[in-house]
Amino acid sequence: MKAEEQVQKFKAVFEKVSGEIGKVIVGQKDIVRDTLICLFGGGNLLLEGVPGLGKTLLVRTLSRVLDLSYSRIQFTPDLMPADITGTNLVVEKEPGKRVFEFQRGPVFSHLVLADEVNRATPKTQSALLEAMQEHSTTVAGVIHQLPEPFMVLATQNPIEMEGTYPLPEAQLDRFLFKTLVPFPTETELGIIIDRTTGTETPDVGKVLGGEEILEMKKLVRSVLMSTPVRDYISRLVISTHPETEQASNPTKKYVRYGSSPRGAQALVVGAKVNALIDGRYNIGFEDVLAVAKPALRHRLILNFEAQAEGISPDQIVEQIIKEIPREAEKTTKKQG
Amino acid sequence: MEESMILQKIRELYHRYRMITGWEKIAGGIFTGLILACIYIAFVKVTGFWTGYYWYFIALPIASVIVAFVLHQFKKVSFMDVALKSDEKLQLKEKLSTALEWIEQQKIRTPMFRGLLRDTAQASKEVKESKVFPLEWKSPLKKISAVSVFLVVFLWMPTFSLFTGQEDPKIVRAIQQEAKKIEESAKKLEKKQPKNPANLKKFKKAEKELKKLASELKSPDIKKREALAKISRVQDSLSQDTKQKADMEKMEQELKKALFSGENKDDKGDEDAFGELSKKMQNLAEKLKNEKLSKEEKEQIQKELEKIKNALEQSGQKNENLEKALENMKKGNDKKAGQNLSEAGEQFQQRQSEMDDMESLEELGDELEESQDMISGRKMSGNYPDMEFKEGDGEGEADFGKGSTNKEEKTNQPPSNIYTKRQHQSTPDRRGTYEKLYGATRNEYEKATGQVKGKISKGPTIRSLRSNKQGAPRIGDKAKESPGEVYARYKALNEEALKKEKIPSRYKKLIRNYYDEIDPNQGKETDQGTGKETEEN
Numbered sequence: 001m002k003a004e005e006q007v008q009k010f011k012a013v014f015e016k017v018s019g020e021i022g023k024v025i026v027g028q029k030d031i032v033r034d035t036l037i038c039l040f041g042g043g044n045l046l047l048e049g050v051p052g053l054g055k056t057l058l059v060r061t062l063s064r065v066l067d068l069s070y071s072r073i074q075f076t077p078d079l080m081p082a083d084i085t086g087t088n089l090v091v092e093k094e095p096g097k098r099v100f101e102f103q104r105g106p107v108f109s110h111l112v113l114a115d116e117v118n119r120a121t122p123k124t125q126s127a128l129l130e131a132m133q134e135h136s137t138t139v140a141g142v143i144h145q146l147p148e149p150f151m152v153l154a155t156q157n158p159i160e161m162e163g164t165y166p167l168p169e170a171q172l173d174r175f176l177f178k179t180l181v182p183f184p185t186e187t188e189l190g191i192i193i194d195r196t197t198g199t200e201t202p203d204v205g206k207v208l209g210g211e212e213i214l215e216m217k218k219l220v221r222s223v224l225m226s227t228p229v230r231d232y233i234s235r236l237v238i239s240t241h242p243e244t245e246q247a248s249n250p251t252k253k254y255v256r257y258g259s260s261p262r263g264a265q266a267l268v269v270g271a272k273v274n275a276l277i278d279g280r281y282n283i284g285f286e287d288v289l290a291v292a293k294p295a296l297r298h299r300l301i302l303n304f305e306a307q308a309e310g311i312s313p314d315q316i317v318e319q320i321i322k323e324i325p326r327e328a329e330k331t332t333k334k335q336g
Numbered sequence: 337m338e339e340s341m342i343l344q345k346i347r348e349l350y351h352r353y354r355m356i357t358g359w360e361k362i363a364g365g366i367f368t369g370l371i372l373a374c375i376y377i378a379f380v381k382v383t384g385f386w387t388g389y390y391w392y393f394i395a396l397p398i399a400s401v402i403v404a405f406v407l408h409q410f411k412k413v414s415f416m417d418v419a420l421k422s423d424e425k426l427q428l429k430e431k432l433s434t435a436l437e438w439i440e441q442q443k444i445r446t447p448m449f450r451g452l453l454r455d456t457a458q459a460s461k462e463v464k465e466s467k468v469f470p471l472e473w474k475s476p477l478k479k480i481s482a483v484s485v486f487l488v489v490f491l492w493m494p495t496f497s498l499f500t501g502q503e504d505p506k507i508v509r510a511i512q513q514e515a516k517k518i519e520e521s522a523k524k525l526e527k528k529q530p531k532n533p534a535n536l537k538k539f540k541k542a543e544k545e546l547k548k549l550a551s552e553l554k555s556p557d558i559k560k561r562e563a564l565a566k567i568s569r570v571q572d573s574l575s576q577d578t579k580q581k582a583d584m585e586k587m588e589q590e591l592k593k594a595l596f597s598g599e600n601k602d603d604k605g606d607e608d609a610f611g612e613l614s615k616k617m618q619n620l621a622e623k624l625k626n627e628k629l630s631k632e633e634k635e636q637i638q639k640e641l642e643k644i645k646n647a648l649e650q651s652g653q654k655n656e657n658l659e660k661a662l663e664n665m666k667k668g669n670d671k672k673a674g675q676n677l678s679e680a681g682e683q684f685q686q687r688q689s690e691m692d693d694m695e696s697l698e699e700l701g702d703e704l705e706e707s708q709d710m711i712s713g714r715k716m717s718g719n720y721p722d723m724e725f726k727e728g729d730g731e732g733e734a735d736f737g738k739g740s741t742n743k744e745e746k747t748n749q750p751p752s753n754i755y756t757k758r759q760h761q762s763t764p765d766r767r768g769t770y771e772k773l774y775g776a777t778r779n780e781y782e783k784a785t786g787q788v789k790g791k792i793s794k795g796p797t798i799r800s801l802r803s804n805k806q807g808a809p810r811i812g813d814k815a816k817e818s819p820g821e822v823y824a825r826y827k828a829l830n831e832e833a834l835k836k837e838k839i840p841s842r843y844k845k846l847i848r849n850y851y852d853e854i855d856p857n858q859g860k861e862t863d864q865g866t867g868k869e870t871e872e873n
Contacts, residue, residue, distance in 0.1 A: 003451030222448045226434040228420060275429075281452035284429030326420075 003281060006219055010276045013216065014040075016207050017065055023202045024061040025054055026195065027188035033277075034179045034294050035062060035153070040276075041269040042217050043176020044132050044152040046117075046167075046298065053181045054192075055155040059113045062153075067209040068110035069147065075120035077163065081127035085137045086144075102139060107131050110147050110210060114154040118164045125171055128152060132174040149213045169257070169301060176266050177291070178298035223272035224282040228326070230268075233288055235324050237264045240300055240316075250319040254306035259299035266295035285326055293317050338457035339439050345460040346436055350418045352465035358408050364477055365404030367484040369397025374487035415440075425468050431456045507711070508556065511563045514707040515553035521703055522546035528696065531689035538577045542697055545570050560711060567708050574701045575838075581694040582835045582844075583653075584687065589848070591647050610688035613644065617681030624665075624674030638665055641677075655680050698841045705840050819856040827851050 014036060021032050031047070035058065038045040047055045056072075063070030073084055086105030092098050106112065107128070114128065131137050135150045154175070156167070172178070184192060195202065239248045240258035251258065270291030271283040278287075297313040306316075373396040419433040426432075435456040438449050473481070525543045530536055549570050553563055591609040620637055623629060629637070641662050648655055661676035817825075830851060834844055 003447040004454070006447070007451065222446055224434050224438065224446075224448055224452055226430055226437045228416070228433060229430055278429075280429060280431070281448045281455060282430060282434040284423070284431075286429055 007276060007279055007281065010040075010216055010219055011279050013208060013212070014277050020065045020204045020207055021058070021061050023204050024195075025058050026191045027184050028054065028058070028181065031058065031179050031181055034177050035059075037270050037273040037277075037291065038176045039066075039149070039151055039213065040216050040220055040273050041176055041266075042149070042151075042220075043266065043269065044154070044174060046172070046175040046178040047153065047155045047181055048158055048178060049155075049181030050159055050183070051157055053183065055181055056113065056115055059111065059153045059155075061204060063111045063113075064204050065207055066111070066213070067206040068149070068213075070111045070113070071106035071109035072113040072115060073106050074115050075117050075124070077119060077121060079120045079124045081124050082139075084124065084127045085131070085139055088140050102142070102144065104144075105137075107137055108144070108146060110149055110151065112150075112152045114152055116157060117154040118156045118167055120165065122165055122168060125165065125167060128154075129171060129174065132171075147210075149210055149217065172298045173260050173262050175298060176269065177294035179294050180297075220269065220272050220276060223275050223280075225268065225272070226282065229271075229283055229285060229288065232285060232324070232326055233264050233267050233271075236267065236288070236292065236320060237261070237296075239320050239324050240296065248320045248323040250311075250316045250323075254302055254309075254311050254316055255300055256303040257301040259296050263296050263299045266299075267291060270295050289321060292321060338453040341457045342432070342435050342453070342460055343439065345463060346415050346419055346422075346432065348465050349422050349463070349468060350413070350415055352469045353418045353421065354413065356469045356471055357413075358405070359471065360474065360477060361404040361408040362401055364480060365401035366397050367477070367480040368404075369400030370484035370488060371480070372396040372400065374484065378487075422463070422468050426459075426463060428456075428459060431459060504560075507560050508558060511553050511558055511560070511711055514563075514710055515550045517703070518546055518553065518707060519550035521700055522550060525696075525700065530693045530696075532686060532693055535690070535693040538693070538697065542574060542577065542700060545573055546700070563711055564708055567704050567711075571701050571704045571708075574697055574704070578694045578697050578701070578841075581691070581698065582831075584691055584694070585848075586831055587648065587653055588691070589852075591644070610684045610691060614681045614684040614688060616640075617677045617684060621674040621677035621681060624670045624677065629670070634665065634670075638662065641665070655683065657683065702840065702842055705842075823854070823856050827855075 017036060018029075018032055022029075025032060035045055035047075039062075047058070049055055060070070060072075073079070082105065084105050084107050086103050086108065088100040089103045090098050091101040093101075112131075117125065117128075127137075131146055131150070132152050135146045135148065137144050137146065152175075157164075235246060237259050238244050238246045240251055240255060240263070241247055242251050242255050242258065244258075247255075247258075267288055268283070271287035274287040274290050275281070275283045293314050296317050300313040300316060302311065302313060302316075305311075373393045376393070376396065415436060416433060419436045420430070422428070423430045423432050431452065435452055437443075438452070443449070522543050525539060525546065528539070530539050549566055552558070552566055588609040591613055620641075623633075623637070641658060645655070645658055645662065648658070657676045657680035661673040661680065664670070664673035664676060830847065834847065839847075
């Protein structure tokens, strides 16, 4: 298949999946887009928003649209790691003969919804670390591979902080994107009321299988990136570190720790998917900027001053984008 | 196929970009040069410092253009830079630059790359270089051109005649006649030997400058403004060499008072104070060395020396030999004192020589001043009967220092006459003038009730207010300052102003004479001395 056809197919599939999800989810186009970017980019997604905005519904709908296995884990303070990963149980195979058999946990699904992820203890939260990064889980010294494609979609509520355990930085870094779910507009709310309180419920069909998703993930990786764009991404990420010379002014003032190299990877992967959605073979500066906020916002650890002044990571990312020039000349000189 | 098409397009874009930026730089250079030229004109207009280098006006823009062109040539721009700029302008989302990088670096030809090549080649077909990099006035260029046009209109055009118009031949003739005079002065100076050999260098320098000035003024293309500026420059140079003279003159004035206090000052007015002092010192030295002096005579000499010492101190100077002589006299060591006085006498003689040399240089400055007057039309002479001066010629050229009205200049009268006339008309009787000045106030006080109308102790009285008032006191009250103190204060201010301001030396003399004449102590001294002054008044 020619590259043009592959790109066109990608674009068409993306639109089709978005359309199907749109039958259930009203508005929230950016959220749906970010979710699909994470899916095709091979990353995990953290959805943050107040209760009732359709976070769980979005993930459930996605699982219905995709021909993939789906499991939901409701995180609670008494949830144990084994409840997620599974455990070895003594099973009587033959009469009198008992053996240990691994009972798979809910993590052994293509799509895992970790609902209210910050309600579980850090020990339980960390059970997802290996699964999210290496797509495998180790139980009793045995590594179990997770099915591909694998994706964790976690939700968290930013308001109810009592009895919650904020996700550690290491865990946050493993999410490709963190998406903030906004409150719907007046028109959107009207449609939501109509859809959810009537007799008819919208029906969605399966439009994409696991094999196709894997192919599309492969296509994403083949998108071209020029050196000036790559260098621009590096400059953006380095400028989030307050201790570096290239640190931007808001970084120096408000950031305690900057983004890890995973931030740069997230920018590139996100930009590549974005370019494919647009029907292009290469990424441009605009693609990077389009995914900069969801890719970096959870990777910036703000200091006390920022919290006191009510500065959000999004504001800092905006300022960094304004301050960091594309400096094409400088980049090319380095090459020469 | 696609690769060569893309490369060709990038090359075309590159050449277009270089051409446009080159033109922008040249245009920027022209306008910057114009601004510089206008600033130069403004400088000439404000300061009157005309160098005579007309080519500056053309040279500055040309130099700026050359600099801009050289900078443009040195600034290296790569194909990648142009590709990135084109991507940005055409909203190609880095298609051109990515394709170029893959082509240039011979990276692996993936299906994606081939797709990009086909897409970019398709897009580049529609690209027109002139649309990507149009010849346009960018914001900085707009600002620079606007400023330069503004400056050209308001500064250059009115002075266009500076380098195109011909000077009036009559004025040119006058300039050349003055050039001859200056040349003669230079020759005289060449023959003249300075009294103090240390000043030989200054004399040679002045002579060289005068000769150069004369030769420059002889040029047939010379213009009035240019000639005046050149003369001013030489004048400034001369005044730099005679800077110390003001201090020495002040010292001389003080010394004159001290030396000739008991004699008729008019008779001694033209005497050289330092010369006289030197003689006096030598005489006293001889007396101290050879003769046995009585105690009274010694005291007399000591008093005289003390007076001279005070006079020197008043003018801010010291003479160590004089002080040593006084000390030795007090100790009774007359011979040593005599030796000290002899050395002091030599020093004063040297100073006199210095003064004379400065005087000679200052005279040259006065001559140049006169030449300026002749050229600018401030002063007319029978030497140039064919010269016709238009009304207003030379107005605004003269500068008599801060506070002057320059009214004298506008009358086209010789300045020296005006000053002499004013001096004699306005101050025929200095004592009377002083009394007139304060008499009116005194009369008013005499007529006044002396108290504010109203209830007593409900407000301030005139008496209480008067204590804060400046001016003449009421009859019977004690003055805060004596006339002598007021005079000394004003004289000191005057001396300071004479030093600071640029005033022709002959006017300085007039001003100093005026102050000498209104000196309140002078009258008393004269009364006590000869009494002639009182009789005249």
